[in-house]
Amino acid sequence: MAGDGTGHLTLLDLLSNSLILSHIAPYLGLTSLYALGSTSHAFKSLVFESHNAFRYLDLSTVKYASGLTSAEDLTESDLQQHFGRSFVTEDDFYSDPLRQIFTRLTKKNILRDVQTLILDGLSVPADLIREIICDEPFNVRILSVREAENLNERKLMQVLKYAMRPSRPEGTPKLRALYIFGPKDQPPMSDKDDDAFTDSSANRQEAVSRNLRSSASPGIHIASSWNHRSQHALSSALSRSGNDWWQGSGRVIARPLPDWAEIVQLCEGVIAFDAILCRGPRHNPRSILRPEDQVDSRSTLPFLRPAIATIALGPEGCNNCHSSPEGAAIYGKSKPKELPLLAPPPFHSSSVRAAQMPPPHLAAGDVHLFARCEECLRERWCESCNKWWCESCYDGQPTVTLTILQQRELYEELLAAGASHSHSSEESIKGVKRDCWECGRTCATCIARTQRKCKSCTGGYCILHNEGSSATSCDWCSTTRPQTRDLY
Incomplete structure (x- = not known):
């Protein structure tokens, strides 16, 4: 029996199982994996020669990657001395921390194994994304650059157009999923974040802890400590479930997305995004050009150019017919282009199917997804309760x-x-x-x-936003001061 000579299973024996290592490594992070590899020659061989240890790489938690000095604080001689050349572009400066990390990973033959790369909140210029998508050392299939700094989205659109050019080599680009529109994931809950628990659960935990401290068995006390940590981990996982698209959370993407719809349409079938195109009938040229294809003969609304669906309407559909003219998107039945990537990116897989999979309690059945752009819901969507009416049911009453x-x-x-x-x-x-x-x-x-x-x-x-009002009087009439209005 493998072990430490006494018949006991060691940590090295446990991590030597590739399945266990591939499931544990994403939770450790780059710094912890390097620390583990530096403990002994056996662990160094296990970590740096395994293709599963660095398949998922999250650099957003690495201090060196985020510790960027402003270019205004450096003189021209400092820049020339640091980069070793006289001409330094702005993208060269802002991408330098990540480039140095990539260089170190390349020397250890690690970069080729990275398939899911998380760069959320870091300084990621468009030129660096071009290298990740198009250059040979990278094999990234899922890339996340949500809330990235110094990212010129116009240049990124040009990069994606170049990557999707008709004359591109077969099998390129290798990238299959790009997270860019949504907010970055919140960091895991720490032991000090007790606000996530209610007073009753905290009191129960304290009572259990007192009983366990009075016990003579130290193993039970250790189990209690790990149980407390597991509650934090579970609360953190639930808060990052990323099912806003499926639960109908209303406006999922708040910022404007000019010209991104054309890029998403160009990348259909190759690169998936954490947003989808609106499939409302007004975006369908056939329903506008041919009257017999129109959803409703009363529909005289003009044709709309492709647009990103920014509003999640939930699984219920139209408030009247519980459907929509374009139909609902269903995981496992609809085309991948009709389903958005869900946050956070999957830990243990680098496929688009895994990134689009809804939460387990929703994936069990045929849950419908309805999402549209704001223009397709004008005058027909309630911003408070998320109720809406489709073109067939709403006739402008x-x-x-x-x-x-x-x-x-x-x-x-x-x-x-x-x-x-x-x-x-x-x-x-x-x-x-x-x-x-x-x-x-x-x-x-x-x-x-x-x-x-x-x-x-x-x-x-x-009564919600007029401070000082009551159930019978407005905020002005509810005041006790004399009923006079100031003109200035």
């Missing part, structure tokens, strides 16, 4: 032209018709209106919950 009080009165009248008809009454009130700037465009149901008519001044107000 005058709900959006009603005032706050008229919408509330209509809603109360329909609900007063009977509890058995309450659901159908809500569905009959279609459209959205912006009565509160903070609430955004909301449906009649949300307006009835948040908008009130002041009994004193008969004006409308929002």
Whole structure:
């Protein structure tokens, strides 16, 4: 039996199993793997000669990669002395920390084994991404550059256009997934982050700890400590589940994405992104050019150019027909281009299928995914409850032209018709209106919950965002000071 000579299994024997090493290595990080390899010749051979140890490489946690000095703090002679040449570009300076890391990894024949590379929040110029995508030493299949600094997105678009040129060599580019639109992952929860637990769970943990401390067995005390850490790890994993697209979280991507839709469309079938194109009928030229292909004969909306779907609408579909003209995207049945990459990038696989896999509790069944751009949901999407209507079900009813009080009165009248008809009454009130700037465009149901008519001044107000207001009076009428308004 392998071991330390006494019949016991050692850590070296455990990590010598390639399956175990490939599952543990992504959680260790680059610094810990280097420290493990420096302990002995056996571990050095195991770590640096194995193809599984560095398959997943996260450099966002490496201090040297993020410790960048501003170019304004260095003189021209300092730059020339550091780089060894007289001419230094801005991209050369900002990519220098990562280039030095890549050089060290190349000398140890590690860089060729990296298939998933995480560079979130680091200084990553577009020229460096071009080398990662196009140059020979790299075999990266999943690349994450979310919230990267000094990244010129226009130059990155040109890099992707070059990588997707018709005359490119067969089998290129090797990159299959690019994370760039979403926010970077939050760091794992530390032992000091006790705010994630409720008071009741903390009290139960303290009671268990007191009982275990009174026990004579030190093994139980160690088990209690690891149990406490596992709770932190579980809470951290749940907070990074990345299922916003499938749960219908509303606006998933907040920043504007000019011209990115054309690049995503150009890369379809080769490179997947953490966003997808909107498949609304207004983006389909056939439904605009041929009247018989239109979803609804009443539809006279103009054609839209390709756009990124920035709003996740959830699995329920249209509030009226529970579907959509373009149909839902289903994992395992729809085309890969219809599914976004989910965060965080997979630890134990470098395939697009694994990166698009929804959480286990959703992947078990045929869960539908609906996502659209904001232009395809104009006047038909509630920013508060995420309710929406498709082109076939919404025909421009005058709900959006009603005032706050008229919408509330209509809603109360329909609900007063009977509890058995309450659901159908809500569905009959279609459209959205912006009565509160903070609430955004909301449906009649949300307006009835948040908008009130002041009994004193008969004006409308929002009970959520008008500080000082009450259930019957607006913030102005609720004050105790004399009812005079200052002109200046």
